[in-house]
Amino acid sequence: MTDYDAVIIGAGHNGLVCASYLAKAGKQVLVVDGRHEPGGCASTREFTPGFNVSDCAQWLSQFDQSIVKDLDLKGAGLRLGKAKATISLQPDNDHLILDGDHVTGAGIDAVDQAAYRDFRKMVRSFAKLMTTLYRSRPPKLVEQNWTDRLTLMKLGLRLKLLGRERLRDLMRIVMINIYDVMNEHFTHSALKSTLALEAVTGTNMGPRSPNTVYSYLHRATGEHLGQTGTTQVIGGMGALGKALALAAEKQGATLKLGAAVTAIVKTNDRVTGVTLASGESHIGKSGDFQC
């Protein structure tokens, strides 16, 4: 078969978003995935009769809301719950609750509460800077091309706009560890550990490993991507996968599930198609095939 402009291997949420935009731009797109459900790590599974679980990811906190709008995911059935507070359970039932800029409970004092507000303010300004990078392709640093130059210029401007003191703070903390930064800002130990957990979740680093402040900031970008706080997808993360799949199909993309790719076909140093486990192969239209 030689019907597509592009084949996307993997119907994870990124594959589906990519497919939707390509299809929206009028390309003929095929998405193939080895699994029988779309969404990849954004999936829901019935793990015991009557009980469903988000298989991998469970919380949505960084999904770019402009994509929700562009691809009309609400129309495709996506529903999000309310933003959730973070609760650090304490043995004496006086739990620490982090909600937006406010932190209460577990005997936290006014000094730490104020410090938390300041900390959030600082984090917000840094995360805003990072979204400048997140919303464009990672710029090449040396190569002369205008797209990347523009990104770098925007970044430079944003850095200047931070103001001198903030910029100095950023220079100092961006590559260090969350352990030190927590101790610099707070005295409340449950608050420190709750925030530090955000910085190490999903990494193979401990709170004392340098670069964990960066991973904390990474997770804080959500707010600038239009998401206010951490939410749950109604129906589990799989509902996001399904909504994305539906949206992709609405844009005209073709989805083929249960079709694992075994090889990428190359002709003369050019990618021209894929071979599936079934033996079937998809060869792109001559010339502008992308994979």
Place this chain on the structure above:
Amino acid sequence: MNQYDAIVIGAGHNGLTNGAYLAKAGLKVAVLERNPYIGGATVSRELHKGWWYSNCSYVSSLLRPEITRDLELPRHGLQVVSFGGGATFMRNGDHFGNYSDHDRHYREMARHSKRDANAYDRYAADTSLQTKLIRPYLMRTPPDPTSMKPRDLRDLLEFARSFMDLGEEKLLDTIKFWTASVGDYLHEYFETDVIKAHMAGSGIIGTALGVYSPGTAYVLLHHYMGDVDGNVGAWGFARGGMGAIADALSKAFQSYGGEIICDANVDEIIVKNGQAAGVALKDGTEYRAPVVVSNLDPKRTFLDITNPSDLPKDVLKKARNFKIRGSSGKLNIALDGLPVFNGLDPRNRLMAGDLHFSDSLERQERAYDDWKAGTWSKDPYLDMMIPSLTDPTMAPPGKHMMSVFVQYAPPKVEGREWTDEDKDGFEKSVIDQISNYSPNFRDLILHCETRTPREIEAEVGLTEGNIFMGELTFDQLLFNRPFPGYAQYRSPIKGMYMCSSGTHPGGGVMAAPGANAAREILADLKRPNTVPGGYADD
């Protein structure tokens, strides 16, 4: 009247260098030192009769050649003899020998892994690229990225350009290098545990980080960027111990008319109308000068000897947050003869190099885990040397002197101060480690002097015993050292400066901080500059 043009607090090698360049410019300079002897962490002492010890720092490479030549240190008695090679002993009785001869090195590596042997030249070339990138900035004041001053903008542009000139691919390699862990960095080249462990040591020495902590690849670079007589990356012994460097610097300083005053424990910097005016000693003596330079680390400088009311709040906060955790200890051992190590001929020239006993990154990381838990490493990483094999003046004929640098030892033990029992426990873990590989070692010990972070702090005044006067992580390097906004050797108080290893380019016996600070001071005084510029590499 104790009136001077400039007072330097502390006769560490940086204080002496700073004093020398100020005096060379014609200023009347006094260096005030708390101890009865000079040198700080660059010192030789006879703590056991007949044996000379490099009490703290023990090998030289970082000392800037521009300064050695300019101050004519060899004429003042300095001789650095490079040593070749080293070895890591393995638990299985074998060892990895790090020969300095290229062919011999290849054969030894190939004995462990042909693939690693073939990767070595690529590793050496890539690492040397990073070295070349950083070396031109050692003898320069870092630009302030937040400043709009023409000088900062120009220097920043030049700095950026030297990175851009690398090209896309090499630039990305560079970014990776500056942020990677030494373990991950070595993993890109080598597969053999002992080879990686041998090299990784340089990434953790003096550092409160483990081989898998990001940022430790840079620390490796910090140990590669020096040279002995132009041989980049080589290390050597100063004949007579590291004190020979301080002695030569002090002679240069005195030859320009400088004055050294020992047993002068500075209590406070005197500030009048926002301008430094001199210092007061603990015994009440006062010395006056419009320029006061601190050779103390940033914590001591701003939190101990400066009156807090003379400082802006942000600087106090920055000084408090400055990271200066101790992570190392040292044993200086007088030996009745030469110890024998399993599997190594005592006549092998590797014996004169740096010897180690951690044969895997895993063991090194575990050693760091102990530090995090607030105790000394039970299976410590050792950088052990027998300087008397290279420099016979260190011990009586037939006897030997051993210097054992130990990673890790925490600044506090489980949150409390070190006790003498802790010190004994620490000492035992080191002696046991060596004895595991040397059957006759224990019986040869005549005298053992153990330095935990507590002793290092008490003797030299290095806060928390941190050997580099502040951790060498990116938040405290270049324009961030000691803190962003204050990396150009000036303090917030007019006339007060910093010249210690706590400033750019950081710790080690390098003398660059002292020289760079002098250049800035002379510029502020509108005096002609006496400090040499940096050499360019080829």
